[in-house]
Amino acid sequence: MALYKTIGAFLLFLGTVSGYANPGACSGTCVNTHDPSIIRRSDGTYFRFSTGGKIAVHTAPDITGPWTYKGAALPAGSSIDLGGNQDLWAPEVALVGNTYYLYYSVSKFGVQDSAIGVATSSSLDVGTWKDLGSTGIRSSSGKPYNAIDPNLINADGTYYITFGSFWKDIHQVAMKNPPKAVASGSSAVQVAFDPVKTDEEGAFVFKHGSYYYLFFSKGKCCGYDTSRPAAGEEYKILVCRSTSATGGYKDKSGKACTNGGGTVVLESHGNVYGPGGQGVYDDPVHGPVSIRSRKTIWLIMLIIFALQILYYHYVNTKIGFADGQKQFGWNTINFSSGWPVV
Template sequence: MVNFYSAVWSFLLLSSSVWGYANPGACSGTCVNTHDPSIIRRSDGTYFRFSTGGKIAVHTAPDITGPWTYKGAALPSGSSINLGGNQDLWAPEVALIGNTYYLYYSVSTFGVQDSAIGVATSSSLDVGTWTDLGSTGIRSSSGKAYNAIDPNLINVNGAYYLTFGSFWKDIHQVSMKSPPKTVASDSTAYQVAYDSVKTDEEGAFIFKHGNYYYLFYSKGQCCGYDSNKPAAGGEYKIMVCRSTSATGGFVDASGKACTNSGGTVVLESHGNLYGPGGQGVYDDPTHGPILYYHYVNTNIGYADGQKQFGWNTIDFSSGWPVV
């Protein structure tokens, strides 16, 4: 009988580890100041982390684990886009196109649809080398079917697409010119994800693995947990849909369309990790594909300024990302 109970307990422990979420990977150095992180690795092996606030805060490290060191602001003069919020830039996205790095960013204010997506360029990623080019031509205002924030660029065989959007009809996409400084002249924004019940999807990131393009996005309340904590389950979580095309047809693990309230949970609150989101995916040379994001450590505090940098390796063996 003792052996029976021991076997049951071992099974329960194993089940917990299989069906639960892994804790975030190691992080040392400056692991805060990391809202909406964007990670890129330079050819010399230096990791750069760009994040919301501080006119796009820049941190570097020799490894994804750190130690992360603050280097300064990517755009110390703010954005040339003449909109409210042009000194408090959001949701950076960094990509290497040829020999040039592109930094996309959002100009907006919280809860307002009057927003724009800008872009800057650099040859090295270093602080002090970024040139602001201003607007990409993606702009929203009251009454439009989208909000122009949270940009993400994907290159599909030399064709460039920018995916973006938030709580106004959720996530959209446009074609970009080559090089991708502005919207293609014949492109109109089209929807790639939408929850008709509760429009609270944003922060899109498209990552190709195998034969599929995976659309990762954040769902729920992002911020203000210290003053306005949502009901359980209403906080940020990371979702995914997939498609064989980067431009649409995304469905969740049950086959439900991402444009019809579909979506499969990748990572949500567990243990002392709360409200993970603002995510991206990077194919790390050491760890393989990793999901990176910000989160609240409930043992530290719920304030936006206390959000931590998190990352986990991703297992795609089932055809769906598991952390």
């Protein structure tokens, strides 16, 4: 155990002295990938779902690419009767049993009249998604949240969707099983909030070891080509953790996530500007690996500390700042210190 702690400290030291790593390799279509959601099918095919184009779907043989556009997940848009039902946002894809679930947002930018919908498929392929309409998560003027940016977590057999953007930031609600609709009697509970700057969104809950980690994006996300925020006010990825999926999240300093807490995981660096819209994934190729497939001591260290993939969108300052130029980014992250380090 002492050796493990020493190796973990050394890896953390390397990350600290070298700063943030550049995004991993990406080939094929790596642009216009706002709010990506990544999942790998049992045949090894990677699927990437993203905002716009009625949920754009790309596939690749590896997370590095080459990514190929396959079409829209919901070519007819959403059946939810709200403005924006032809311009769907922030997809979240998860496998529940033998069925894939696609959660999406119906909204307009800066508007609180929003809803979270769901569609299902047995294969992930374009042309197979059946829209089921609203999950029952809906917001309007006067609500303490905005019903966008859904993320599904299964916590000891109970499903929860964590969601929200601005207003009073990030909330969570219990779902039925299977998770097609809000559980009877369940109401949304706030899990993250900054009382000074209510600019948190894009929640993603990931369990590692005995902790649930609440990743979220904070700052200005968009429109950098016409109005860039003050340095440090652009999008960045933060995290809090808790032993419960449903609350009590605190950052590394012990500050509550419901009182402005949040430890930075990834922010602007080098040519990377405004990373966010993130998710975390146990990737069998670039994350946790089989000891039989690697023979060097360095990769054995990685096995011990089970690296995961952090994926996100970002602006490459050498390419352009427009929303349509957002790039797909990914890095391995290390939890050996108890906190995710890129």
